[in-house]
Amino acid sequence: MSTRHDIAAPPTEGGAAPGRPAPATGPTEADRRRRARLSRRWQRDLRWSPYAFVSPFFVLFLAFGLFPLIYTGWASLHQVELTAPTDMTWVGLRNYTRIFDDEFFWNAAKNTLMIGIISTVPQLLMAMGIAHILNYKLRASTFYRVVMLAPYATSIAAASLVFVLLFGRDYGMINWALDQVGIGKVDWQNDHWASKVAVSSIIIWRWTGYNALIYLAAMQAIPQDLYESAALDGASRWQQFLHVTLPSLRPTILFTAVVSTIGASQVFGEPLLFDANKGASGGAEHQFQTLGLYLYEQGWVNQHLGRASAIAWTMFLILIVIGIVNYVISRRLRASS
Amino acid sequence: MTTTLTKPEDAAPPVRKSRKPRAARAGGHMHGGPIAYAILVLFSIGSLFPLVWTAIAASRDNNRLAQTPPPFWFGSNLFHNLDVAWTDANLGEAFVNTTFVAGVSALTIVFLSTIAGFAFAKLRFRGRGALMLLVIGTMMVPPQLSVIPLYMMVAKLDWTDQLQAVIFPSLVSAFGVFFMRQYLIQALPDELIEAARMDGASSWRVVWHIVFPAARPAMAVLGMLMFVQTWNDFLWPFLVLTQTGNPTVQVAVAGLGRGYTPDQSLIMAGALLGTLPLLLVFAIFGKQIVGGIMQGAVKG
Structure with missing residues (x-):
């Protein structure tokens, strides 16, 4: 677990992160590629996780808040009966x-x-x-x-x-x-x-x-x-x-x-x-x-x-x-x- | 790992620490006189009297309630009435249903609000300000205005009398997001997140090991508030659930009042049963709930 933490340290603060091998010692090609991949993942995580965190709320809000609210306006321009809520006839502003x-x-x-x-x-x-x-x-x-x-x-x-x-x-x-x-x-x-x-x-x-x-x-x-x-x-x-x-x-x-x-x-x-x-x-x-x-x-x-x-x-x-x-x-x- | 687990515990006290002296200071400039106590006692009686009288009326019978003066003390009929109301109003099923609905809804809201509140409080991303404004705007639009399309949805999905019809719309809580954001802004030090980042923790790891422990007190309060709110929700369950189908407590209790049983003492027994669980919660966690409401109010 600790090794993974070391490798995944953010590259922007790489110089400050303790315990990582100095570049001068020459990491192997595979090592460098792996680090680049992890840092890309790191960047993606930083960039997109905020949206992942707020999206459940907004998805629910769209489905059960905003959409019904707007659809109410649409339904208000139709004749709709309780007995057949899916049959809508356009009546304008009547x-x-x-x-x-x-x-x-x-x-x-x-x-x-x-x-x-x-x-x-x-x-x-x-x-x-x-x-x-x-x-x-x-x-x-x-x-x-x-x-x-x-x-x-x-x-x-x-x-x-x-x-x-x-x-x-x-x-x-x-x-x-x-x-x-x-x-x-x-x-x-x-x-x-x-x-x-x-x-x-x-x-x-x-x-x-x-x-x-x-x-x-x-x-x-x-x-x-x-x-x-x-x-x-x-x-x-x-x-x-x-x-x-x-x-x-x-x-x-x-x-x-x-x-x-x-x-x-x-x-x-x-x-x-x-x-x-x-x-x-x-x-x-x-x-x-x-x-x-x-x-x-x-x-x-x-x-x-x-x-x-x-x-x-x-x-x-x-x-x-x-x-x-x-x-x-x-x-x-x-x-x- | 131990550091990330203990640090949030240290992070919570500053809030409480800063609250204590503030409360003492603000109240400190004046002591309450006898008049202040008198008003408070009167107001407390006014708050409790209808509840106590519910119990008194529930302990009588219908004939006694149709006499003047009205009863002021308990009679002997309480357990009989509770028993009959329990069966007549389908309250057993209603309790199970409502506990399930309110529990699922509160847990989901707490979880979703905490991660969203964390993002709004501590993470930088494009559109954060605009999205937060949208959340606040959402709080101002009452959910009642959306019941007709929701009803159409439920009819189309054939969800009438089914609990998911009540659960799903109740999951939208802009208040929860706002509440958790307010709390996390002050309760979660940025250094803690940065330190975890330095250790290479991913965003989810930060949420699990830092945000959740730090947010625990607020999560508990929000959970209770949302439980109470869902438990007491009336219009929407009333529209999609029927008393004989799959009622929540409110639907069942309201059914008692609507001519299902003309016996007033039974109606009061039902109202008492429907209220008791929440009063119990308030009696036990009252202090925390009061604190939570007041905390959510500042900056509101």
Whole structure:
């Protein structure tokens, strides 16, 4: 094994490699040829192995990520039925005009936006506050961090089913508590606003702790002397938070906002399970039907895969717009700091 | 050989060493007061309450859940309900299936992400920057948007109700590549690779004897994160697997809620069973998982 190592040493660093015979002693012709072959192999290895290392990821990505995404766009221009997913008839942009004419599409878009706001904004604000507290010197800090990750370990299905019970109109824990304090019962399933709040609360519950940890990590990376000099300038704790913590956290805040926005645009399981009987329609009056649910309804309940593809592609275009906005904002941020 | 095996072990501590004082410093400027503890305790209760109540509801029966006030403490029906939910929802098969799917998927992702992350972190090659940008861009595109062609593929291959239909699409993890790259940039000293190169080690040898040992802590965390993610994945398994065919736990549990059994306490028992394995993992490895999430977050 050791001999092989000596021979295969890189020729570029050959002079420095210890223990190899000096050229002056005159290696035989065969020896030289063998060394040349090995060094060619060495070069090939250096040159191509990086591609070999990254290619499995990209092959999988092409097959199960990029290709399906682009093919969704192609399928959106066809009529495709769920019962025969391989039969495609060209219909041009008709799928798009159909969904844009459908009031339930706009309803779903509106619901997605509202649920997105109701779930993302309080979630990130709370996460920020919790992270700030976790950044204090605390006893048993690891315990709190693990505990607030427990919702993250809970699946959408399990979480949604519990919340359905907790939000039950007649026997739910939440209405019971509201009744006790004299607010009265809320119809969490049928009321247009309350149902959106209820669905959002599932999302908030699952993700706040996770985001708090991400903020905490960013807070711990802020150099201590920034706080010290702010304290010397007479800044209060609150002012330190406003003028030191928040500005340093800007990239992280943007990152979590983007990730949460993408997540919010895809919400599916929570509203699907929130009304088990209505399923894909998202409530009796579609009051909490999201775009994800609308896609599922068109594709798998009404069996129009082409139309579902048009919805998916529309969602993709919306995300691209969000991505561009994000890029512009982050460039501004970088320019200003 | 002994040197290449021990050196990566030395390589890991600097990360941890640099984390410790940083954490102490950042937290060091203020002690948490009683209000801080009060908020944390409240928040912890909020995080745990739905889970505890799942168990409480699972220990009652359907009649008790249709009364006010709702139960606040455990009843005596827990094991009966767990037993019935286990059989009704096909949970035994679902557990085997999900463990297999999540295990294969996590192991594959960890392996592929480590070698790709290593290449992006430590090797020079043409197109590295552009390809890395592509990886980051991929993270921003939710996989849900691709379900229709994937569904067509599955239909064409006749993979409905078969586990490979769930496994293959789950193997794409740009996050994993990014995560391993971030870790290896700091945890793997360049000198170590160079030294191995001097000894004439090929790239694969470097990966086996230097990268894998050095990346072990991050690989473990990534593996757990990916296991959790695949275990909890809902939409795609829901589309291609059926409750009676070859369900994952999520498909089976969701089936309980969708009128298959109208008994609420049974539904809660199913939800509890589906969640317990992951809660157990978090209880044991919580510290490492927290560390991993926070490590992946910096520079995110």
